[in-house]
Amino acid sequence: MVDSNKQFQPGVSLAGAVDLEALSHQVKAQPGEQGGAPSAGGYVIDVTTSSFQAVMQTSGTFPILLLLWVPTDDRLFPLVKTLSDAVNAQQGKVQLARVDIDTETQIAQAFRVQSAPALYALVGGRPMPILQGMPSDEELTQVTDELIPQVIQLAQKSGITGTAPYQGDDTADADGAAENADSKDQVPPEHQQAYALAQQGDYSGAAEEYKKVLQADPSDKIAQRERSKALLLARSGNADVNEVRKAAADS
Numbered sequence: 001m002v003d004s005n006k007q008f009q010p011g012v013s014l015a016g017a018v019d020l021e022a023l024s025h026q027v028k029a030q031p032g033e034q035g036g037a038p039s040a041g042g043y044v045i046d047v048t049t050s051s052f053q054a055v056m057q058t059s060g061t062f063p064i065l066l067l068l069w070v071p072t073d074d075r076l077f078p079l080v081k082t083l084s085d086a087v088n089a090q091q092g093k094v095q096l097a098r099v100d101i102d103t104e105t106q107i108a109q110a111f112r113v114q115s116a117p118a119l120y121a122l123v124g125g126r127p128m129p130i131l132q133g134m135p136s137d138e139e140l141t142q143v144t145d146e147l148i149p150q151v152i153q154l155a156q157k158s159g160i161t162g163t164a165p166y167q168g169d170d171t172a173d174a175d176g177a178a179e180n181a182d183s184k185d186q187v188p189p190e191h192q193q194a195y196a197l198a199q200q201g202d203y204s205g206a207a208e209e210y211k212k213v214l215q216a217d218p219s220d221k222i223a224q225r226e227r228s229k230a231l232l233l234a235r236s237g238n239a240d241v242n243e244v245r246k247a248a249a250d251s
Contacts, residue, residue, distance in 0.1 A: 028072070031071050037072070037074075038080050040098065042084070042088040043091075043094070043167075044167075045201070046099075047098065047099050047201065051202060055122070056125050059124060062093070062094065062162040063151050063152055063160060064094065064096075064123075065083065065094060065096045065148070067118075068101045068111065068113050068119075069100065069101070070102050070116045071098075076116065076117055079117060082144060083119075086143075094151060101113060113132070117131070118131065121147075124160060130147060165198070165199055167199055190216070194209030194210045194223075197209060198230055203231075204230075210223045211227060
């Protein structure tokens with residue numbers, strides 16, 4: 001059991017970073033396909049530049065592990081699977097947000113990351129480095145068994161006690177799926193588009209879709225509540241990439 005008084009100390013000493021030029025380790029399959037990387041699902045999401053600001057903001061509601069990786073590099077697959085399983089086991093106390101640094105170069109530049117993998121904790125909009133480069137088995141165990149619980153504890157001490165949304169996916173953690181089975185099916189059909197946008201971190205778009213729902217049915221209490229939440233997240237989800245870079249450097 002992790003000592004609740006033990007200070008979270010990011011920056012595990014690790015081996016060298018993965019060489020992205022090693023073409024022999026590149027695969028063409030998409031995440032979730034046979035031979036491809038583990039797919040998102042459960043409490044694991046994929047983040048793009050357009051949704052990154054919303055992710056920074058939601059780290060003020062629940063803690064987020066930000067993984068900068070390359071989903072076509074098969075050397076990273078076991079790492080991603082282990083992190084995904086560890087995050088899903090926390091049942092929403094933390095979320096894993098994955099960024100493909102080959103396509104989302106602006107985010108990689110903001111964190112000054114030139115190679116993958118790199119892992120950060122986001123708590124209240126502030127990034128804290130956890131690892132850079134491929135960890136050994138012992139180091140990865142330290143991350144999953146000690147550092148992730150410490151990130152959650154740090155967030156809770158800061159008053160960040162929200163729960164990450166669950167995303168249904170056949171490849172998600174079985175325990176998480178059992179508790180949250182059919183969660184998407186419970187969303188009213190007229191809410192599906194707004195719900196999907198919110199899950200992707202597009203809170204402005206979600207608010208607009210909920211507005212349309214309310215125009216058709218002003219008495220829809222669920223739409224009223226969800227639109228208010230989306231507006232709140234969208235209003236404060238305007239973190240500038242330069243601010244992210246500065247926060248990462250300060251950490």
